[in-house]
Amino acid sequence: MVAVKRHINREYLDLFQSRLSGLGAESMLRYRRTISELDLFLTGHGLLLADLSPVMMADWAADLLRRGLSKKTVARHLNILSGMMKAAAQKGLAEPTDIPRTLSKKVDADATPLPPLMKEQAFEACLTILRNALRPMGPHDLGADMLLVSLLNGVMPLEKVAMLKKADMAGFSEASRSILERNAEPRRLFVFDLQQSYRTPAQIRAALAEGLGKTFRECLATASVSSAPDPDALARSLWTACAIRGGATASEAMAYAGGDAPYILPEFCLQAQDSAPEAARAQDADFEARSGQWMKTVGSMLTHESPKWYAMHLRGGVKFDELRKDISEFVKPVPELFYPCETIRRQIGGKMVMEDHPFISRTAFFRIHPDRVASMFHAIGDKAWCYRLSGSPGAPYAIISQADMRRFQAAVGVYTPDIEIHPLGKLVPKPGESVVVIMAGYQGREAKVEDIINTDCGSVIIRVKLSTDQGYEWRLDVDPRQLDPVPK
DSSP: OOOOOOOOOOHHHHHHHHSSTTTTTHHHHHHHHHHHHHHEEEEEEEEOGOOOOOHHHHHHHHHHTTTOOOOHHHHHHHHHHHHHHHHHTTSSSSOOOOOOHHHHHHHHHOOOOOGGSHHHHEEEEEEEHHHHSSSSTTOEEEEEEEHHHHHTTTTTOHHHHTTBOOOOOOOOSSHHHHHHHHHTTTTTTTTSOOOOSOOOOHHHHHHHHHHHHHHTTTTTTTBBSSSOOOOHHHHHHHHHHHHHHHTTOOOHHHHHSSOOOOTTOTTTTTOOTEEEEEHHHHHHHHHHHHHHHHHHHHHHHHOOOSOEEEEEEETOOHHHHHHHHHHHSSSSSSSEEEOOEEEEEEEEEEEEEEEEEESSEEEEEEEEEEGGGGHHHHHHHHEEEEEEEESSSSSSBBOOOHHHHHHHHHHHTTOOOOOOOOOOOOOOTTOOOEEOSTTTSSSEEEEEEEEEEOTTTEEEEEEEEOOOOTTTTEEEEOGGEEEEEOOO
16 A cells, blocks of 8 residues: 655645635535634644544534534534545545545434533533532532542542542642541541441442432433433543543543543544553553643633633734634633733834834733633634643643733733732832842842832832942832842
């Protein structure tokens, strides 16, 4: 067999676009939508169409269904792609394949209801229950607490969670330990009160399933879930749902969850490492590292309700105003955007012109809930991409801590409303006080406060004096947020 060169996505997409000219208006619109959806999916997950496989096609179909497209529409997209891949094979870009059409038939013929957690409303309701259970003041539920311990620890089997003893609590994270401590009692050997001494494992499992069924009844109320949910399947499904909303594909989320996720993914979805021997997978250091990354992403989604800061890079030729317009139109609720610029005055032809220059070229910042990042870039992925924790396309999106964002904004002197003025523990430092400047270009320099200048708008500017060992000194006017106390 002659090896086929692995072409880049742009070569395929350009070929697909070139075939639109001979189509009617309605067909052309459908084909364009398919190309656009495919491009967003491939770009968002760093995938190559040259690696087309049943796993990739199942991931794409599941992604389209989760975003609200009907099975008929998803089947049509797969059929259109099948025809386009046939043309690519004729041009020598790919080997002939029937993978998209085979999956299309399966999706189109499937009459079963979609899994309940595919609906955004059901997932949000489950997430609210779990987040409320994490709060110190409750409400607390035994099943929800055990489920949280499982989810916060990489989908720990609930049978193992049920058998945890008080002596086992030391090795857990702070969030997990707080759940374990509030359930533990001095006179009981096991952390959770499931009457482990009097019940068989099957009885414990049945009791847990009944409790979870009551807690999540409204979230999972569909024709496909008519009885108490399987506890471990629910844990895998919720973990997988969180990972997918954090940017994972369905197949890799299933692989890291350790099994099928029937309450979030259709039956046609496949694990990313189904074909790998178990021994090889266990020795895969990269798999273990990325599993830990996704565990942090899921944990962050469960334990933090507040929006987080992220950074994105504008694609070539895209202006920030164009990106902001698309975000305001297609992303709801609209995230907070931060694109720090400095104003440059230039004289051109005898006329003074003012231009805004970004501090970091083609990089913008945005604040949004962690579970909404992936859906945001499904909508604007053709305009920008989001930075991740590593160079791997499937790595979790990189969260910028509030402390780091505060420090960056202080360095450039451009602020968002959440950055309050509180230098040195009071409103403003006093004249004569020693401070450290953190403004860009002067980071780490010690200075003396020389004057406090009140402005018309009620804020203040601090004039500081800097000096050198050669006897030179100069003044600098800074915002109070650009000063730190001298380390003791």
